[in-house]
Amino acid sequence: MIVAEQKSLEEIKSLVGNAEKVLVVGCGTCVTVCFAGGAREAAIVSASLRMSSKLDGNPKEVTDVTVQRQCEWEYLDEIAAQVEAVDVVLSLGCGIGVQAIAEHFPNTWVVPGLNTTFLGLPTEQGTWVERCAACGDCLLGLTGGICPIARCSKSLLNGPCGGSIDGHCEIDDEIPCGWQLIYDRLNSKGKLDMLMDIQPPKNWSTSRDGGPRKIVREDLRLNEKEESGS
Amino acid sequence: MTETINGNGYLSGSNLERILKAGHFAVTAELGPPQSADGNVIRHKAGLLKGYCDAVNLTDNQTAIVRMSSIGAGTILVQEGLEPVIQMVCRDRNRLAMQSDLLGAHAMGIRNLLCLSGDHQVFGNHPGAKNVYDIDSIQMVKMVSDMRDKHIFQCGEEMKGQQPCLFVGAAESPFAHPIDFRPYRLAKKVKAGANFIQTQLVYDINAFNDFMKKVRELGIHKDTYILAGVGPLKSPGMANYMKANVPGILIPDEIIERMKEAGAPWAGKSKDELTPDDKKARAEAWKEMGIRICIELVKELRQIEGVAGVHIMAIEWEEAIKPIVEGAGLYPRPVVPLPAPQTA
Ligand code: SF4
Ligand code: SF4
Numbered sequence: 165m166i167v168a169e170q171k172s173l174e175e176i177k178s179l180v181g182n183a184e185k186v187l188v189v190g191c192g193t194c195v196t197v198c199f200a201g202g203a204r205e206a207a208i209v210s211a212s213l214r215m216s217s218k219l220d221g222n223p224k225e226v227t228d229v230t231v232q233r234q235c236e237w238e239y240l241d242e243i244a245a246q247v248e249a250v251d252v253v254l255s256l257g258c259g260i261g262v263q264a265i266a267e268h269f270p271n272t273w274v275v276p277g278l279n280t281t282f283l284g285l286p287t288e289q290g291t292w293v294e295r296c297a298a299c300g301d302c303l304l305g306l307t308g309g310i311c312p313i314a315r316c317s318k319s320l321l322n323g324p325c326g327g328s329i330d331g332h333c334e335i336d337d338e339i340p341c342g343w344q345l346i347y348d349r350l351n352s353k354g355k356l357d358m359l360m361d362i363q364p365p366k367n368w369s370t371s372r373d374g375g376p377r378k379i380v381r382e383d384l385r386l387n388e389k390e391e392s393g394s
Numbered sequence: 395m396t397e398t399i400n401g402n403g404y405l406s407g408s409n410l411e412r413i414l415k416a417g418h419f420a421v422t423a424e425l426g427p428p429q430s431a432d433g434n435v436i437r438h439k440a441g442l443l444k445g446y447c448d449a450v451n452l453t454d455n456q457t458a459i460v461r462m463s464s465i466g467a468g469t470i471l472v473q474e475g476l477e478p479v480i481q482m483v484c485r486d487r488n489r490l491a492m493q494s495d496l497l498g499a500h501a502m503g504i505r506n507l508l509c510l511s512g513d514h515q516v517f518g519n520h521p522g523a524k525n526v527y528d529i530d531s532i533q534m535v536k537m538v539s540d541m542r543d544k545h546i547f548q549c550g551e552e553m554k555g556q557q558p559c560l561f562v563g564a565a566e567s568p569f570a571h572p573i574d575f576r577p578y579r580l581a582k583k584v585k586a587g588a589n590f591i592q593t594q595l596v597y598d599i600n601a602f603n604d605f606m607k608k609v610r611e612l613g614i615h616k617d618t619y620i621l622a623g624v625g626p627l628k629s630p631g632m633a634n635y636m637k638a639n640v641p642g643i644l645i646p647d648e649i650i651e652r653m654k655e656a657g658a659p660w661a662g663k664s665k666d667e668l669t670p671d672d673k674k675a676r677a678e679a680w681k682e683m684g685i686r687i688c689i690e691l692v693k694e695l696r697q698i699e700g701v702a703g704v705h706i707m708a709i710e711w712e713e714a715i716k717p718i719v720e721g722a723g724l725y726p727r728p729v730v731p732l733p734a735p736q737t738a
Contacts, residue, residue, distance in 0.1 A: 335517075368528065
């Protein structure tokens with residue numbers, strides 16, 4: 165899932181600025197699961213903004229609403245009237261949600277209430293870790309299901325650097341060395357020989373380096389004939 | 395120096411390559427470029443090293459701290475009559491920048507390259523920088539070897555005209571983890587084309603012997619020249635710090651004890667009781683012991699089958715190189731002339 169965390173109230177206040185009417189929009193999917201921008205968080209942020217604006221002597225009208233998914237137009241349609249009635253929308257969606265609102269409501273000023281951080285999962289209550297960098301050409305089949313792009317601090321493709329020590333990465337004792345994990349996994353499966361092949365330089369054009377990406381599935385596109393009714 | 399090395403039997407014709415190929419026990423040293431544009435720092439340090447080593451490594455933004463570029467500093471060494479080994483890390487350059495800089499390096503008379511991953515930028519003075527890691531060090535070794543031997547760029551396009559002829563090196567840290575994989579990783583680097591290897595600092599000869607045993611079993615030492623890394627300790631504090639904090643550095647207690655003993659005459663006194671002269675004398679005693687231990691290590695490493703030389707890292711203490719090389723009986727350095735280019 166997409167993992168995000170809330171910006172500080174200070175930053176949120178400065179992003180909202182002088183707006184008098186504010187709509188806080190939560191999202192019911194990834195950011196709900198990581199406790200950053202679901203209905204509960206939207207209600208709390210909205211109350212905090214109301215209270216602090218009152219204390220600042222400039223009370224704002226702050227309301228909140230949560231949609232099932234900010235990243236799909238149809239769910240945004242449901243809140244069109246509320247969006248159009250305010251000066252600013254504070255999105256508690258991930259960066260995609262914020263942009264979906266901006267794109268769907270061109271007349272509305274929208275600001276982010278979260279920092280979208282990574283694609284990952286919770287490993288225990290209250291802890292989330294990165295797992296994928298969306299490189300566009302998945303290598304997990306070469307590494308026993310552990311990603312060297314996202315989980316090695318240097319995205320190395322041919323084994324651990326000299327900084328790997330006691331299972332952790334050179335940059336932090338708390339960060340496992342991705343290559344130690346790959347090594348252990350392949351070792352346990354008797355597949356260490358896979359590490360002896362020299363992996364060639366990666367083609368990063370499938371990644372962000374190739375510019376903004378797009379997928380078109382002709383098989384799924386509605387052609388005009390079908391659309392006009394069979 | 396001739397631009398054409400083809401036909402003379404050498405890959406690069408560098409002094410380091412000639413020394414190693416002739417079977418001499420090689421000595422390389424390390425020089426850290428300054429955090430400024432002052433070329434005289436390089437000239438001064440070059441003066442300390444000249445005649446005492448076969449080539450000088452120039453670090454590339456070591457520990458992710460901005461310094462004069464290894465190629466710029468290397469060019470000064472060429473002018474001073476010393477042979478540079480330029481280091482290049484994968485952290486700061488993508489494949490385009492690497493290749494273009496290496497074309498420039500060759501044109502400036504540089505003939506040796508050491509390919510490294512590079513320390514992560516969080517360690518340095520620009521922790522907010524974006525890192526590159528477009529290719530890794532093994533891929534860099536392959537890319538540079540292909541530029542030299544196949545006359546192609548990384549993309550596969552043919553290079554017209556002079557190719558960069560570099561003697562290509564890589565690093566290995568024998569005691570980093572997973573330790574069982576290290577000899578195999580070395581094998582990978584050699585398979586990718588590494589002509590020589592410089593290792594992380596070795597203090598634990600027994601552990602290094604185990605590593606070299608595996609290296610010999612795999613036959614890697616026959617396909618590359620392995621230079622063992624050594625470095626004089628400056629104080630027991632430095633030894634303890636490195637042991638605890640630098641990945642892949644093993645320092646036996648016995649060595650730390652000897653360093654401590656060297657400072658024994660001053661041991662009973664508290665910090666405040668030591669006069670500046672005391673401190674100076676103690677520092678000298680420690681350094682002397684550091685150099686003595688280093689000399690012993692070099693002598694022991696020389697006995698190990700498959701060790702083709704030593705790489706001496708005395709960062710910000712280049713004065714130590716001379717006594718170490720002399721003390722180890724490696725002075726004067728041999729001369730292996732480059733054969734005259736053969737005309738077709
Ligand atoms: S290899 Fe690429 S797609 Fe696969 S997990 Fe890693 S970053 Fe994601
Ligand atoms: S220590 Fe491990 S995770 Fe960290 S950069 Fe090196 S190989 Fe990658």
